[in-house]
Amino acid sequence: MSNSERIVITGVGLTSPNGDTLEAFRRNLLNGVSGITNIETRFMGQVHAGVCHFDETKYQPRRERRRGTRAGAISIYCAHEALNRAKIDVAGVDLSRVGTFIGITEHGTVETENEIDVIRQYDYDTKYWSHHHNPRTVANNPAGEVTMNLGFCGPHYTIGAACAAGNAGLIQGVQMLRLGEVDLAVAGGVSEAIGSFGIFASFASQNALARHEDPIKASRPFDKNRNGIVVSEGGCLYVLERLKDAKRRGATIIAEIIGYAMNSDARDPVQPDPERIAECMKLAVARAGIEPQDVGIVSTHATATETGDELEVRATREVFGDFPGVAINNTKSYIGHAMGAAGALELAGNLGSFEDGVVHPTINVTNLDPKCAMRNLVLNESKQVGRVDHILNNSFGMLGTNSAVVVRRYPV
Amino acid sequence: MNASFKNSTVEQVKKIVLDIIELVAPDADLSSVKSDVRLRDQLDMDSMDFLDIVMELRKRYKVEVPKEDYTQLATLDGCVEYLTPKLQAVAAL
Numbered sequence: 001m002s003n004s005e006r007i008v009i010t011g012v013g014l015t016s017p018n019g020d021t022l023e024a025f026r027r028n029l030l031n032g033v034s035g036i037t038n039i040e041t042r043f044m045g046q047v048h049a050g051v052c053h054f055d056e057t058k059y060q061p062r063r064e065r066r067r068g069t070r071a072g073a074i075s076i077y078c079a080h081e082a083l084n085r086a087k088i089d090v091a092g093v094d095l096s097r098v099g100t101f102i103g104i105t106e107h108g109t110v111e112t113e114n115e116i117d118v119i120r121q122y123d124y125d126t127k128y129w130s131h132h133h134n135p136r137t138v139a140n141n142p143a144g145e146v147t148m149n150l151g152f153c154g155p156h157y158t159i160g161a162a163c164a165a166g167n168a169g170l171i172q173g174v175q176m177l178r179l180g181e182v183d184l185a186v187a188g189g190v191s192e193a194i195g196s197f198g199i200f201a202s203f204a205s206q207n208a209l210a211r212h213e214d215p216i217k218a219s220r221p222f223d224k225n226r227n228g229i230v231v232s233e234g235g236c237l238y239v240l241e242r243l244k245d246a247k248r249r250g251a252t253i254i255a256e257i258i259g260y261a262m263n264s265d266a267r268d269p270v271q272p273d274p275e276r277i278a279e280c281m282k283l284a285v286a287r288a289g290i291e292p293q294d295v296g297i298v299s300t301h302a303t304a305t306e307t308g309d310e311l312e313v314r315a316t317r318e319v320f321g322d323f324p325g326v327a328i329n330n331t332k333s334y335i336g337h338a339m340g341a342a343g344a345l346e347l348a349g350n351l352g353s354f355e356d357g358v359v360h361p362t363i364n365v366t367n368l369d370p371k372c373a374m375r376n377l378v379l380n381e382s383k384q385v386g387r388v389d390h391i392l393n394n395s396f397g398m399l400g401t402n403s404a405v406v407v408r409r410y411p412v
Numbered sequence: 413m414n415a416s417f418k419n420s421t422v423e424q425v426k427k428i429v430l431d432i433i434e435l436v437a438p439d440a441d442l443s444s445v446k447s448d449v450r451l452r453d454q455l456d457m458d459s460m461d462f463l464d465i466v467m468e469l470r471k472r473y474k475v476e477v478p479k480e481d482y483t484q485l486a487t488l489d490g491c492v493e494y495l496t497p498k499l500q501a502v503a504a505l
Contacts, residue, residue: 061439062438062439063436063437063438063439063440063461066435066436066438067460122471127470128467130467131460131463131464131467132460132464
């Protein structure tokens, strides 16, 4: 096994605020359909949020769901959907060779807040604190729930990488396949963030929580009047295999992962560093063995914060600004910031362009911020670009973690 | 205690326990639970579920079941025998 071992995507399962299948998600991105709504959250009243609508009991008995977490339920749904699409029946698989690698931004805050709310009703008597708290909040919970539901006996863990986590999960899957540690990887990212008031409150205190009279217009990356993040839940897991294994079993190959990179800003807890982000994207492109101008779509991370968007644009311009054939878009404008799921979902939303040659736009930009202007930014309306060969998916997050993944159409 | 009162108490306690089991194991078929067979032998339940039953008795009825008494709740009949005086003490029956 070596670094040159080719790794392909043969399945995608997802739940997003605007779609619970790859097809529905893609259709809504092309039609400009947002999934953002208003919800009531503890102590804060109404906030904007991206809420998923998948059927939790489609693949999970109610007893199992009750004992587990929303992140676990999201993961289980996505894993089944991805396996179904890959046409893999787990009954015929060596379960000890299946690995589960799930990126998370956060985990456990939802369950902790819920338990505090329970004991509050009993005068803070900890006798009423659930024995389910620890298995629900151990950091590997979402991945572990997948293994218990599907019987996977290979390695499972989550990868905590703030909002770069979706990419980080994918990268871990690629690496474990190349190391020969697993023969099949279920990898990507999930988030249950909307269940935690603390996440909303912290963004609000940071002046980084979006507000708009119309929730579907609240997430406005690159707009001059953008005012912060819309917090969302979601999940997207991929089935990854070695190319030779996928071919051997006659799998339909969705795309090939040809490059990736991760690095750290080593500087600031919340403010991104455009220099390091640019370095990360360049490294991913170089490892993919292509040139920046070969990239058809750059899927940006932009979360609609004032400085974050501007700094990412600076990095993106540096790497891709000279090349008119590189289309640049953003998916958070439809689904908000799905945290650990964000990178994985945003990549999935763009995969359809390998087939239809269309780039979905960044919506909600009524007044483009000159600081975010790039000539190749696809705004408000889908753009027919013809053949797309490569997509670069950019995701970065708090504590200065950066990631970029490059995928290529298959066959080329 | 006359026979019909006793009978109605038994049914009440069984209902209290079965209502909790319905919450803990929502997919379980409770229509044919045998009173004298261990609950864990006839329903898909484990020790974590059992702790949920203990927690629900605490939350709903302020009834405490110390660890050394857990075995007395193994069957529905055992539950009735063990819980009846405790539930009566908190006026839940």
